[in-house]
Amino acid sequence: MSRYDEEAKYDRPKRRTRPRTKDRPSYDDAVIGFVTTRDRGRYTCWVGDRQVTAMKARQLGRTGVIVGDQVKLDGNATGDEGTLARIVEVVPRTTLLRRSADDDDPVERPLVANADQLVIVVAVANPEPRTGLIDRFLVAAYDAGMRPLLCLTKTDLADPTPLLDIYRPLGVESVATQQGGDLDALREQLDDRTSVLVGHSGVGKSTLVNGLIEGANRAIGVVNDVTGRGRHTSTNTVVLRLPEGGWIIDTPGIRSFGLAHVEPDKLINAFPDLADITVDCPRGCTHTELAPDCALDEAVAAGRADADRVTSFRRLLASREGREQKDAEPTT
Ligand SMILES: Nc1nc2c(ncn2[C@@H]2O[C@H](COP(=O)(O)OP(=O)(O)OP(=O)(O)O)[C@@H](O)[C@H]2O)c(=O)[nH]1
Ligand SMILES: [Mg+2]
The missing domain is CATH 2.40.50.140 (Nucleic acid-binding proteins)
Incomplete structure (x- = not known):
């Protein structure tokens, strides 16, 4: 073959008789x-x-x-x-839990696909709870189309009531647990669902997984007595099958959770009672306490909406914008 032929072979490839995609196998029976x-x-x-x-x-x-x-x-x-x-x-995803860029991590990260419940694990003490991060997780759950569940751990160390009171107006389901204690209330919430455990390092996520699944053998860390910080014991995300049906996903502890990708409208849709009221808002209303003529204010004044619920919703809106970011800041 001459040099010319050699080049011609590359310059003028044989015309394909069928479109390229048809040449690919179909994976329908994969x-x-x-x-x-x-x-x-x-x-x-x-x-x-x-x-x-x-x-x-x-x-x-x-x-x-x-x-x-x-x-x-x-x-x-x-x-x-x-x-x-x-x-x-x-396969196209039904839900997608993701966090957007923040100072520590400039890349938007998809975290878990197809889960239907976000279990926000919060220790009532050691490490101290931070409502800023809880709020941000709630926003992430609503945005992802996942049901949030608040799981308050280490209730042997402190009373969970004050934290529960903060989240009551939002109607978030909750359970309280302690190491070695009865996990039946939590089991009931996990039954037949695919649940993701999220929270700061050291709040007891892996401890819960080990309590729920015999032989799970997730490594357990210690919380530093002086700093109150966990040790980032779990470094990978793992799905485990629950004996009663359903799946549980243990994730590594995180420090912050970027929400730049979340649209305010998507958030209000998670609160249908409030969404109904905001149809009367002026165009482009942000629904914050500073928004002029926001219909939420009128509804509260007229007794048609619960003031605590509106305040809590607005706190979530603010957390989305990062105003609460400080509270959510590192425990490591
Ligand atoms: N007092 C008390 N300590 C607990 C409880 N649950 C977990 N702990 C302790 O908290 C520490 C951290 O627990 P882990 O289960 O490793 O926490 P984690 O959330 O998985 O932490 P990362 O993997 O680092 O994100 C361990 O020393 C546990 O024994 C509880 O209910 N009460
Ligand atoms: Mg862990």
Whole structure:
């Protein structure tokens, strides 16, 4: 073959007779896996009762695969020792928990897919609770379309009532727990749901997981007596199957939670009673306490809305804008 022919081969590729996409196999009958954890580019997926190790197929490119995703698997999906399947497609997600950029971390991060409940784990003491972060988690839950559940831990150390009082006007479900205590109330809330545990390091997330699932063996850290800070014991996000049905997802403790991506309108939709009132607001109303002629103020004055509920809702709005960020700041 002459040099000319060699080049011609690349310059003028044979015309394709069919569009490119048709050349790709269709994965309609592919095996579906549920991504339970990720470790350096290797994903562990449940396929029925088998655990399969998989990696992203090249064609997925930059498409992210995260814990909680349902994925189509190609190649060897037997889960046999030494085998590796390929993730060829991510099934559209029903929910997406994500946090946006903040000072420590300039990248917007999708955290968990397809979960239906966000369990906001807060220790009543050691580390001290920070309402700013709780508010931000609530906003993230409403934005993601997840049901929030407040789980107050370490109730052997302090009374949970003051914290519960703060969140009562928002109608957030809550449970109180203590290490070695009865977890039935929590179990009932987790039943048949896919729940993500979030909270500061050291609040007792992994302790809860170990209490709920025999043999879970999640590592437990200690809270520094002097600083009240956890040690960031859990470093990866893991999904575990609950014996009674449902899934629980343990995440590493976090310091802050960016909410720049959240739209105020989406937040108010999580409070249908307030959303009904705000249809009377002026165009472009921000619904904050500074907003002129906000219908929420009129409704409170006329006794048609609960003042505490409106105040609490506005606190969430403010936390979204980062005004409460300080309160949510690091415990590490
Ligand atoms: N007094 C008391 N201590 C608890 C309770 N629950 C957990 N702890 C302690 O709190 C410490 C931290 O618990 P972990 O379960 O590791 O906390 P975590 O939230 O998983 O922390 P990270 O993985 O770092 O995010 C451990 O020393 C636990 O024994 C409780 O109800 N009461
Ligand atoms: Mg942990």
